[in-house]
Amino acid sequence: MRFSEIYGNEALKARLVRMVDENRLGHALLFVEQEGMxxxxxxxxxxxxxxxxxxxxxxxxxxxxxxxxxxxxxxxDLHFSFPISTSPKLSDSEKKTPICSYFLRDFSALxxxxxxxxxxxxxxALGIENKAGAITVAEAKEIANTLSLQPYExxxxxxxxWEPEKMNSDSANKLLKLLEEPPAGTLFLLVTHKIEKMLTTVLSRCQIIRLQPEQRSNMAAILEQKFGIGKEEAMDFATISGGSVGKAFSAVENAGESGQNELLVQEMLEAALSKTLTGVLDVADALASMGKDRQKQWCVIAEGFVRKMFVTSQGLESIAFLNNDEKEFIERMVPRIKETFYSRAADALDAALRLLDSNVSAKLIFADLANRFYLYI
Ligand SMILES: [Zn+2]
Known part of the structure; x- marks a missing residue:
């Protein structure tokens, strides 16, 4: 991967090049970004x-x-660690203590x-969908072993x-030791999506580099060029990407799946508004049977949709960036929905997103969410 092949963050490219050219590279860089940047x-x-x-x-x-x-x-001399879990792709002996090297082929293909x-x-890609990945102590030991050897060339x-925030306290403490006394010639390149979940002692040992969200017009230009789509459509995708190149790319590529997610949001709203409790709970059941990441994506999409409804209800439709289907649905619904619904629904979706990271069952989370939609609307 050459710098010129990466989309966006031009200033960062120049900064990294200068750090190398001027021999100012520390031994640990922490890249902070939103997913997909x-x-x-x-x-x-x-x-x-x-x-x-x-x-x-x-x-x-x-x-x-x-x-x-x-x-x-x-x-x-380039090594990768990332969150893993047991996977049907592993052999029985590998399943006992999984480490990243077992997954390297799939990781590098991705x-x-x-x-x-x-x-x-x-x-x-790793075959661990629906599980929470972690960087384990076994992996932290692997890192220490790798770094204790001489570089090859x-x-x-x-x-x-990738995602050091998914280390538990034991593995994070092992990493901290390595950062405090790095073996000669070590360079750590960490990529976090949740800096708030990292140990402050780890942060204090790293040079922090923040990636910036891409401007909407730049992003639209990238999408037009890469996918050959029209300007207006490109602006739509750029708007929902939040400045993340990866999100924009997958939005274009998975327009079908996110459309499906949005349809489920509409179905839940429609059932809630017509006071059809079974309809609301049917949607909750459908959501509960999905994989955890898809469930989270749905919550994010639902929040975005509720925000669009709120903005429209305030007479600011021009900044809601609605496509034709959304426009038809939202204009029909908004006049019948209580003013208080939007913020209460957004809070309920936030709570559901948080709970999805805990051990509460998805069935309960979505049944509760469905009930709230039913009551609040
Ligand atoms: Zn070269």
Whole structure:
């Protein structure tokens, strides 16, 4: 991955290049981003630039032996850790103590296909959908072992950790030890989506690099060029992406699935408004039977939809960015919905999202949510 192949965050490319050129790279960088902004691509491009034997014009060459192996993620001094769980893809002995190297083939196929992936994409690729991935103590030991060895050919042993916030306290403490006394030549490249869940002692050892959301017009231009879609449609997708390239790409690619999610939102609202309790609970059942990540996506989409309804109810339809289907539905519903519904529904969806990360059963969470919609509307 060359810097020039990454979409957006131009200033960051220049900053990373300067850090290498001026020999100012610390031993731990923490990239902070919203999912899909491309921090992993930046980490790989940085390693590629650092090890390229023929750099020029602020980028790696893309052709030397090191660059070619970076492209396939087979460079021997570049290591990856990420959240995992047991998977039917593992052998019986591997299932006892899973570590990331068992999943490396699937991980690298995913990165090569789409470096802007989110955790839902990762878990699907690893065959651990519906489970909560973690970076375990066994993996933290692997990291320590890897870093204790001499690099093969680089000046550095580069350890990428995707979502270090998914370390439990034991593994995070192991990481902290490594950050406090890094073996010579170690470079940590961490990518977090929830900096608030990381140990402050870990944060204090890292140089923090924040990725910026892409401007809507830039994003639309990227989408027009990549997918050959029209300007108006590209602006629609850019609007719902929140400035995340990966979200925008998957919105274009999965227009069908998110459309389905939105239909379920509409179905629940329609049933609630017509006071059909069984209809509301049917939707809740359908949601409860989905995988956890899809359930979370649904909550996010539902929140976005409720926000669009609220904005429309305030006479600000022009900034709700509705497509034709939404416009028809929302204009029909809004005059019949209580003013207080929107904020109460948004709170209920927030609560559901939080509970989905706990051990409460999805059936209960969605039955409760459905009841609230039924009562609040
Ligand atoms: Zn090169």
């Amino acid at each position: 491309g921090a992993l691509a930046f980490a790989i491009a940085l390693s590629q630039y650092l090890n390229c034997t023929n750099r020029s014009g602020g980028d790696s060459c893309g052709e030397c032996s090191s660059c070619r192996r970076h492209a396939h993620l087979t460079y021997p 990165v090569q296909e789409n470096p802007y992936f989110d955790s839902h994409d990762l878990y699907t 680089s000046q550095y042993k580069i350890q990428v950790i």
